[in-house]
Amino acid sequence: MEHIFQSLSQFWEYTGFANCSWQNLVMIGIGLVFITLAIVKEWEPMLLVPIGFGMIVGNIPMFPGLNIGVYEDGSVLNTLYQGVKQGWYPPLIFLGIGAMTDFSALISQPRLILIGAAAQMGIFGAYLLALLFGFAPNEAGAIGIIGGADGPTAIFLSSKLAPDLMGAIAVSAYSYMALVPVIQKPIMLLLTSDKERRIKMPVPRTVSKREKIIFPIVGFLITAFIVPSGLPLLGMLFFGNLLKESGVTRRLANTASGPLIDVVTTLIGLTVGASTQADKFISFKSLLIFGLGLLSFVIATTCGVLFVKLMNLLIKNPAKKINPLIGNAGVSAVPDSARVSETVGREIDPTNHLLMHAMGPNVAGVIGSAVAAGILLSFLG
Amino acid sequence: MxxxxxxxxxxxxxxxxxxxxxxxxxxxxxxxxxxxxxxxxxxxxxxxxxxxxxxxxxxxxxxxxxxxxxxxxxxxxxxxxxxxxxxxxxxxxxxxxxxxxxxxxxxxxxxxxxxxxxxxxxxxxxxxxxxxxxxxxxxxxxxxxxxxxxxxxxxxxxxxxxxNGDQNAATKAQAMAESDPHGWTLTLVSVSVVFSALAILWFLFWLFFDRPAKQAAKAKAKAAVPKTATGTPDGEVAAAIAMALDMEASGDDYAAIAMAVHLYMNDAIHDVEPGFITIRSTGAAWENKSRFFRKLPR
CATH class of the missing domain: 2.60.40.1260 (Lamin Tail domain)
Known part of the structure; x- marks a missing residue:
């Protein structure tokens, strides 16, 4: 009988109930909120469901040493987590993004590329603020990249510059990407007049197949020569796009943009979520990172919209003016921020469709954030 | 090799x-x-x-x-x-x-x-x-x-x-913290590089693709303005019709003719069929299941 009690007592020690702390419960609660938002509100479900469930997986209280935790060498979760830690997943996701992205909107109106550059100010604004709050330069760089609104880029850079902060940075980046409609709309309305919101942009010209094929090659050569440290992201992005546009590698493009990106998105979401173990995640630093992440999105959106207004001051021909509502799309949350431009534009004038125009700065933002990540890596890595 | x-x-x-x-x-x-x-x-x-x-x-x-x-x-x-x-x-x-x-x-x-x-x-x-x-x-x-x-x-x-060398040499981040404690230099340099990279991309595509494409489209549009037998552009024909109507036609005629001219000039009507053929399935006797039923013997 005594032996049975001893065994039961030993078993109890191994259960989650015996090892539970309030921090674990908080993180499980946050995971449930993510899942609820994804399912009920449909906010970035592809990201929030895996991350939310990953948070629950990573915060199940357990007896250490069983070789099952995400931070325990050789465990299944740890093996899957290496893709995040070593930075394999983000370039693979960029390959898929490249194979899905149509750069026509950008090629037909090259001037919109500059809006994508302006919106990267969010990265550097957050970098300055993070330094002000006492973060080391490498940590500040990793936090700043949240403003790039690009989850894979944020994971890639933080894994190189500040691995300890990666969980908080990745969750912050993905959370704010899901909240793009909530964050951007008030800023767009605040910074634009009714007249500006009604600007109708000319229909973009048709882009030839030759232009579409040349773009990824030229784009890669220019950006990679300027910032070689962005090679893994830029190379995969443009390679994926070439697979799509060449027309002769349809199977490869379909794999990259379909099964491959789905698999990697599932794994990256789950493992990033699982990496938010309460003992490593719940800290004042994490809270600061969340606050700075929000500010970086605000700065990025503001700079994008204001930059379009500045461009309009320089454009003399009224027919060529740019609707400042596409300025927010320089934030590279593809295609959510472009969708916000379309939605807000149609609320003002139901006949004014901005989606095609907004996709230009949107995809330019993807290139811009990868370039910015490369610069930060070369300075701080 | x-x-x-x-x-x-x-x-x-x-x-x-x-x-x-x-x-x-x-x-x-x-x-x-x-x-x-x-x-x-x-x-x-x-x-x-x-x-x-x-x-x-x-x-x-x-x-x-x-x-x-x-x-x-x-x-x-x-x-x-x-x-x-x-x-x-x-x-x-x-x-x-x-x-x-x-x-x-x-x-x-x-x-x-x-x-x-x-x-x-x-x-x-x-x-x-x-x-x-x-x-x-x-x-x-x-x-x-x-x-x-x-x-x-x-x-x-x-x-x-x-x-070999300085064993206590600062890392890049430490060196940056010393040389640029507030981050302004890095920010300025980085923003310039991001803008330069994308501006070069913009300039190249504007120079080699966008501008030539727009010029070609403009030239094509100019060449495509239909002329009448006497060389009069359609716009002038439309104006002449409008003047003639003004003298003899009613309001309904104006509207109908103006609409026709508008549609023609904006390429909204055409004589070229799109080339799509829609085959709608229609029930055939072969598909009638009741034909395959056998009457049960009474």
């Missing part, structure tokens, strides 16, 4: 090794070998970012005998990680172990590291004749990429197995 391939192979292998430091006359503070002796030593450094296996290479102090002392091939410890160094003792007896050379070091001599082919000299280091006891001769990186290493004239404090 074979030559290029061979060069590529060499580049990833032993050619990335250098003799980074050597100590010829140890003093009482020098490091001891596995036999408890304070021997002379040489340090090899892998300047590449990949692992290099130096097993099978040779060390020598005699230019005429490049195979004087071989480093054993079969020892796994001869794999040298990226930016790592290893110390080999010059005890005079290469049989003492993997990391022992079969000659002793003397000031004024030159040591050669020879490739595993036995005749290609990878690197060399001359030991000054007046090198003080307990001091070493070192090579330091002369470039940011740490690929160009040059021997230093002044004797150095020995640092066997460690990176």
């Amino acid at each position: 074979l030559l290029v391939a061979m060069m590529g192979l060499r580049a990833q292998n032993v050619s990335d090794l250098i003799i980074s430091e050597a100590l010829a006359v140890p003093d009482s503070t020098g490091i001891m070998d596995d036999y408890g002796r304070r021997s002379a030593w040489v340090e090899l450094f892998n300047k590449s970012t990949g692992t290099v296996n130096f097993g099978g290479c040779f060390l020598t102090d005699d230019r005429t005998n490049l195979k004087k002392s071989i480093i054993p091939k079969s020892d796994l410890r001869t794999k040298l990680g990226p930016r790592q160094s290893v110390v080999l003792f010059c005890s005079g007896n290469g049989q003492e172990g993997t990391f022992y050379a079969g000659f002793t070091l003397e000031p004024g001599k030159t040591i050669y590291l020879v490739s595993n082919d036995g005749h290609s000299i990878i690197d060399s280091l001359s030991i000054p004749a007046r090198l003080p006891e307990g001091k070493s001769v070192v090579k330091l990186a002369m470039d940011l990429r740490q690929q160009d290493f040059q021997p230093q004239d002044s004797p150095a404090i020995p640092s066997p197995g460690m990176l």
Whole structure:
């Protein structure tokens, strides 16, 4: 009988109930909120469901040493987590993004590329603020990249510059990407007049197949020569796009943009979520990172919209003016921020469709954030 | 092609090794070998970012005998990680172990590291004749990429197995924290680079694709303005019709004709069919299931 009690007592020690702390419960609660938002509100479900469930997986209280935790060498979760830690997943996701992205909107109106550059100010604004709050330069760089609104880029850079902060940075980046409609709309309305919101942009010209094929090659050569440290992201992005546009590698493009990106998105979401173990995640630093992440999105959106207004001051021909509502799309949350431009534009004038125009700065933002990540890596890595 | 391939192979292998430091006359503070002796030593450094296996290479102090002392091939410890160094003792007896050379070091001599082919000299280091006891001769990186290493004239404090130069050198982030504590310089430079990269992209595509395409479209549109038999553009024809109608037609006629002219001029009507054929399935007797039912016998 005594032996049975001893065994039961030993078993109890191994259960989650015996090892539970309030921090674990908080993180499980946050995971449930993510899942609820994804399912009920449909906010970035592809990201929030895996991350939310990953948070629950990573915060199940357990007896250490069983070789099952995400931070325990050789465990299944740890093996899957290496893709995040070593930075394999983000370039693979960029390959898929490249194979899905149509750069026509950008090629037909090259001037919109500059809006994508302006919106990267969010990265550097957050970098300055993070330094002000006492973060080391490498940590500040990793936090700043949240403003790039690009989850894979944020994971890639933080894994190189500040691995300890990666969980908080990745969750912050993905959370704010899901909240793009909530964050951007008030800023767009605040910074634009009714007249500006009604600007109708000319229909973009048709882009030839030759232009579409040349773009990824030229784009890669220019950006990679300027910032070689962005090679893994830029190379995969443009390679994926070439697979799509060449027309002769349809199977490869379909794999990259379909099964491959789905698999990697599932794994990256789950493992990033699982990496938010309460003992490593719940800290004042994490809270600061969340606050700075929000500010970086605000700065990025503001700079994008204001930059379009500045461009309009320089454009003399009224027919060529740019609707400042596409300025927010320089934030590279593809295609959510472009969708916000379309939605807000149609609320003002139901006949004014901005989606095609907004996709230009949107995809330019993807290139811009990868370039910015490369610069930060070369300075701080 | 074979030559290029061979060069590529060499580049990833032993050619990335250098003799980074050597100590010829140890003093009482020098490091001891596995036999408890304070021997002379040489340090090899892998300047590449990949692992290099130096097993099978040779060390020598005699230019005429490049195979004087071989480093054993079969020892796994001869794999040298990226930016790592290893110390080999010059005890005079290469049989003492993997990391022992079969000659002793003397000031004024030159040591050669020879490739595993036995005749290609990878690197060399001359030991000054007046090198003080307990001091070493070192090579330091002369470039940011740490690929160009040059021997230093002044004797150095020995640092066997460690990176030569400033051991407490700041990391990039630490250096940045000192030189740019508020981050403005990095921000300015980074923003300029992001803008430059995308501006170059914009300029190239505007110059080579967007502008020519728009010019071509403009020229095409100009050439495509239909002319009447007498060379009068459609716009003028429309104006003439409007004037004639003004004199004799009613309001409904105006509207109908204006609409027709508008549709024609804006290319909203056309005579070319789209080329799509929609085949709508219609029920055939063969599909009627009731025909396949058999009446049950009464």
